[in-house]
Amino acid sequence: MKTLRFAVLAATAALVAVPGSASAAGVNYPDADWTQASITEPDGTVLHADVLRPKGFGLDASHKTPVIVSIGPYFNHSGQVGPAGDTPLESGTPYDPVGPSAGPSERFQDFVEGSHLLDSSRPGGAYTFVMVDLRGYGGSTGCPDWAGPGEQSDVASAITWAAKQPWSTGAVGTYGKSYDAMTGLIATALHPEGLKAVVAQEPVYDDYRYLYGDGIRRENFAATPALYDTISLTPGPLADADPTYNVNGAQENVASPGCHVTNWGSQAGNDDHYSPYWRQRNLITEVKGSNVPLFITQGLTENNTAPDGTAEFLQNHTGPERGWMGPWNHVRGNEMDGSKLAMGRKGWYDEVMRWYDQYLQGITPAVQDPPFAIQSVTNGHWRPELQWPPADASPYTTDLAAGSYTDDAQESGTGDSGAGVWTVSTPLPYDVHMAGSATITVDASAQLPDANVVADIYDLDATGKGPLVARQGALLRNNGTVTLHMMSADWRFAAGHRIGVRITSNNSEWWIAAVPTNQAVTVYGGSATFPFLAYNRTQRAQGDPGTTRGAWVAKTETAPTDKARAFNLPPALAPEPADMQAALDQYIGK
Numbered sequence: 001m002k003t004l005r006f007a008v009l010a011a012t013a014a015l016v017a018v019p020g021s022a023s024a025a026g027v028n029y030p031d032a033d034w035t036q037a038s039i040t041e042p043d044g045t046v047l048h049a050d051v052l053r054p055k056g057f058g059l060d061a062s063h064k065t066p067v068i069v070s071i072g073p074y075f076n077h078s079g080q081v082g083p084a085g086d087t088p089l090e091s092g093t094p095y096d097p098v099g100p101s102a103g104p105s106e107r108f109q110d111f112v113e114g115s116h117l118l119d120s121s122r123p124g125g126a127y128t129f130v131m132v133d134l135r136g137y138g139g140s141t142g143c144p145d146w147a148g149p150g151e152q153s154d155v156a157s158a159i160t161w162a163a164k165q166p167w168s169t170g171a172v173g174t175y176g177k178s179y180d181a182m183t184g185l186i187a188t189a190l191h192p193e194g195l196k197a198v199v200a201q202e203p204v205y206d207d208y209r210y211l212y213g214d215g216i217r218r219e220n221f222a223a224t225p226a227l228y229d230t231i232s233l234t235p236g237p238l239a240d241a242d243p244t245y246n247v248n249g250a251q252e253n254v255a256s257p258g259c260h261v262t263n264w265g266s267q268a269g270n271d272d273h274y275s276p277y278w279r280q281r282n283l284i285t286e287v288k289g290s291n292v293p294l295f296i297t298q299g300l301t302e303n304n305t306a307p308d309g310t311a312e313f314l315q316n317h318t319g320p321e322r323g324w325m326g327p328w329n330h331v332r333g334n335e336m337d338g339s340k341l342a343m344g345r346k347g348w349y350d351e352v353m354r355w356y357d358q359y360l361q362g363i364t365p366a367v368q369d370p371p372f373a374i375q376s377v378t379n380g381h382w383r384p385e386l387q388w389p390p391a392d393a394s395p396y397t398t399d400l401a402a403g404s405y406t407d408d409a410q411e412s413g414t415g416d417s418g419a420g421v422w423t424v425s426t427p428l429p430y431d432v433h434m435a436g437s438a439t440i441t442v443d444a445s446a447q448l449p450d451a452n453v454v455a456d457i458y459d460l461d462a463t464g465k466g467p468l469v470a471r472q473g474a475l476l477r478n479n480g481t482v483t484l485h486m487m488s489a490d491w492r493f494a495a496g497h498r499i500g501v502r503i504t505s506n507n508s509e510w511w512i513a514a515v516p517t518n519q520a521v522t523v524y525g526g527s528a529t530f531p532f533l534a535y536n537r538t539q540r541a542q543g544d545p546g547t548t549r550g551a552w553v554a555k556t557e558t559a560p561t562d563k564a565r566a567f568n569l570p571p572a573l574a575p576e577p578a579d580m581q582a583a584l585d586q587y588i589g590k
């Protein structure tokens with residue numbers, strides 16, 4: 001996924017269409033035998049797949065391996081590995097419109113080579129890696145439909161196909177980041193035959209929330225659909241080794257000449273979260289009851305695929321879970337920021353492979369990794385958790401103050417005038433720890449419909465100044481109450497600090513395309529419900545602070561404190577019960 005400013009849409013689209021000077025694209029994986037395959041679906045869509053088998057194995061059925069599949073829009077043989085260059089690992093890739101390719105996509109070359117995935121001598125043995133183009137992308141036929149029924153069918157078909165190949169053991173996992181992490185969540189929800197485990201880095205849990213905040217337009221509401229249409233329209237090399245590659249890839253233009261216009265309009269022209277279109281793309285509800293083992297990473301200060309629905313998704317998912325969560329942006333578990341790991345935690349490839357070995361092969365891990373490794377935004381320390389949100393998180397509700405604000409859609413989350421209706425606590429008598437998704441309900445009215453309502457939570461020092469903890473927004477379509485499920489957070493408020501809740505017109509750096517109504521919005525009150533932990537956490541897991549944590553906490557807002565009130569708080573954090581402490585102690589330093 002990629003967040004782009006609406007104002008630079010045309011420039012960005014041009015960048016994708018002509019990514020730079022021509023040079024050899026693709027990678028010659030030295031440890032692999034590369035073949036290409038086609039997967040025909042029940043509706044006639046033909047998906048293109050690049051298959052990397054361990055060197056010397058070919059397609060020999062006597063060398064069966066488990067299979068890791070990545071399914072997404074970024075595997076074009078001409079060199080597309082990300083949305084117009086997202087991070088250092090996804091930018092600067094050679095573009096080759098002529099070909100033939102040096103090999104298949106290098107999008108996950110770092111994973112294939114860094115994990116020794118194709119190496120038969122590794123303790124768990126070799127795997128096969130398969131990259132599948134979603135419909136309408138690369139060498140696949142069909143029309144993109146933004147994680148809808150068509151792409152969901154692609155995910156299920158690709159996994160079932162991989163499980164049934166004669167060279168497969170029948171055990172399949174998925175791997176991805178961003179869009180191809182979202183297809184991993186689709187797989188988790190659908191749990192097709194053969195799927196044994198999913199690894200999803202920085203995914204999207206509800207496609208609607210990637211573009212909107214219940215009506216308020218995020219900065220990418222129109223740019224992102226156009227970007228993916230452009231990626232879909234980018235051809236592969238003219239001299240591709242597979243002569244059907246570009247023929248298949250262009251079929252949606254013949255079979256569905258309005259494909260891309262319709263695809264764009266369905267997203268950019270539909271801000272109704274509860275429409276059938278968006279309900280089909282809400283994986284938070286679709287994952288209910290799934291027992292597929294899931295390993296996620298989630299930046300809690302993520303600037304792209306935000307933690308919007310993380311807690312809700314994990315609460316609905318019932319299978320085994322693993323996670324790395326903390327203050328970082330849109331990066332991979334192994335990604336470097338200069339000389340430092342962007343997330344701050346070592347051992348990404350090793351932990352991923354222990355996860356796959358356990359669930360695809362039944363190999364008991366030699367190292368017991370924490371179910372969740374959580375990095376605190378406030379101090380950068382890592383701790384182990386048995387689940388997230390933690391089991392001892394309980395709701396505590398405080399009433400909100402009344403007031404009014406002008407809906408000019410100009411307010412920012414930090415660094416502005418602080419305009420809005422504030423509810424600020426008195427200085428906290430002790431530390432309190434929030435983990436999960438807070439809920440804020442606002443009772444408001446305005447003369448005209450569709451006023452912007454944004455809620456922000458802050459960690460304020462004694463003077464009323466501090467960083468943003470969580471945000472969410474919605475349109476006040478009709479007078480009455482608006483309920484906002486805040487973006488997920490894990491935050492410890494220190495004794496002497498204050499908790500601040502602001503109701504305002506916008507976070508203009510986030511909902512950049514919000515439309516002002518320039519009217520007064522009256523807030524009659526409401527409530528804020530926080531998931532506070534009961535027990536203190538004393539254990540520490542290995543890891544350093546994420547490289548963008550400091551920048552996040554340095555951006556602050558200032559609240560008025562002259563009308564501070566006592567919040568409904570839990571008791572002071574108690575020591576962990578003996579059984580909980582024993583369960584967590586085994587992960588100290590890991």
